[in-house]
Amino acid sequence: MTDINIPDVPPSLHDEEVRQGIELLFFAYRDFTAEPDAILARHSFGRAHHRVVHFVGRRPQMTVGELLGILRITKQSLNRVLGQLVRQGFIVQHRGAQDRRQRLLELTEKGRDLERQLSAPQRARVAAAYRKAGAGAVEGFRKVLLNVIASPDDRHRFDRGRGGRRSHD
Amino acid sequence: MTDINIPDVPPSLHDEEVRQGIELLFFAYRDFTAEPDAILARHSFGRAHHRVVHFVGRRPQMTVGELLGILRITKQSLNRVLGQLVRQGFIVQHRGAQDRRQRLLELTEKGRDLERQLSAPQRARVAAAYRKAGAGAVEGFRKVLLNVIASPDDRHRFDRGRGGRRSHD
DNA sequence: TATTTATGTCAGTCATGTTGACATATTTCG
DNA sequence: CGAAATATGTCAACATGACTGACATAAATA
Numbered sequence: 001m002t003d004i005n006i007p008d009v010p011p012s013l014h015d016e017e018v019r020q021g022i023e024l025l026f027f028a029y030r031d032f033t034a035e036p037d038a039i040l041a042r043h044s045f046g047r048a049h050h051r052v053v054h055f056v057g058r059r060p061q062m063t064v065g066e067l068l069g070i071l072r073i074t075k076q077s078l079n080r081v082l083g084q085l086v087r088q089g090f091i092v093q094h095r096g097a098q099d100r101r102q103r104l105l106e107l108t109e110k111g112r113d114l115e116r117q118l119s120a121p122q123r124a125r126v127a128a129a130y131r132k133a134g135a136g137a138v139e140g141f142r143k144v145l146l147n148v149i150a151s152p153d154d155r156h157r158f159d160r161g162r163g164g165r166r167s168h169d
Numbered sequence: 170m171t172d173i174n175i176p177d178v179p180p181s182l183h184d185e186e187v188r189q190g191i192e193l194l195f196f197a198y199r200d201f202t203a204e205p206d207a208i209l210a211r212h213s214f215g216r217a218h219h220r221v222v223h224f225v226g227r228r229p230q231m232t233v234g235e236l237l238g239i240l241r242i243t244k245q246s247l248n249r250v251l252g253q254l255v256r257q258g259f260i261v262q263h264r265g266a267q268d269r270r271q272r273l274l275e276l277t278e279k280g281r282d283l284e285r286q287l288s289a290p291q292r293a294r295v296a297a298a299y300r301k302a303g304a305g306a307v308e309g310f311r312k313v314l315l316n317v318i319a320s321p322d323d324r325h326r327f328d329r330g331r332g333g334r335r336s337h338d
Numbered sequence: 339t340a341t342t343t344a345t346g347t348c349a350g351t352c353a354t355g356t357t358g359a360c361a362t363a364t365t366t367c368g
Numbered sequence: 369c370g371a372a373a374t375a376t377g378t379c380a381a382c383a384t385g386a387c388t389g390a391c392a393t394a395a396a397t398a
Binding site: 213214215216217242243245246249250268269270271 | 352353354355356357362363364365
Binding site: 044046047048073074076077080081099100101102 | 383384385386387388394395396
């Protein structure tokens, strides 16, 4: 956006670099979701189930409201997949201690198993990419993606030392 | 994947770093698609239309088969959105010169308008992220994402000098 | 006590992915 | 040349996961 946008004038080199970044995100995301999608299909689950299992695994005792805020979907959409995961024993809910309206979410052992299966190909893919690219590149990758994230609150999820405290850490 | 996966043992620091990378991709992709999605909704279009307009804009004279290979969806899925874009005058098709079975795809002026509108928020977001992160970080971002992409053919789309030759460059 | 909040649920719609079957035009192979 | 393979299009049925809108309940808060 440092360029003035005049139609029928060649895009600048800068524009080409930015458009390649956009395309990189498309291809990387496409491939990064393909393997878990295949595993999910065997359970008759979809990508939405993966997202729920991922975030509940990362942040045990998360409330339904927090999950809605992260996923940015409606509660009706969430409740379909969350309900399936609860009924099939992947997630348990229990009332909040201070606020008894809240339903705190947690993976069961079966849920942790599923999470490990789903994340295994993603972890392998990202770990291999990190290894090939090197530590400096990883730092750049983090910096750029953090700045692509719109909300400061969401960026703060990645502040140093604030990793996903898994229940058995 | 340099770690041995023993259940009920704390994930390593390495694992935490990789899991943060996975999560960064989720949040960045979520925010990176939100603004174009809102514009698409005003046209009664969805994200699939955006992908088609993006790639046809980047690679004019692309064939239907090439587009299918990039999007990794079925021709039936593609034909629904492609048909809408053609009937509404965003894309024109014409027979290939050498192979007359092919339908070469190209944006109309109306299509280029739509492409610019849809990509504007994404270009602004990525350009701002690049600016804030710095040139070295951008190089790292590219390196990591290239290695996340599974197919060498798709990675080669980003070889130096092989930018998307827009028709009016 | 009245209101707001956190959550759940019913019902209907839409976009976009899938599979499977079949059609047509064109190119390529034996 | 004729048969097979290829590029594309189309019909139909179905699943997933978004959406809106309306309404319900329990618990916290003003």
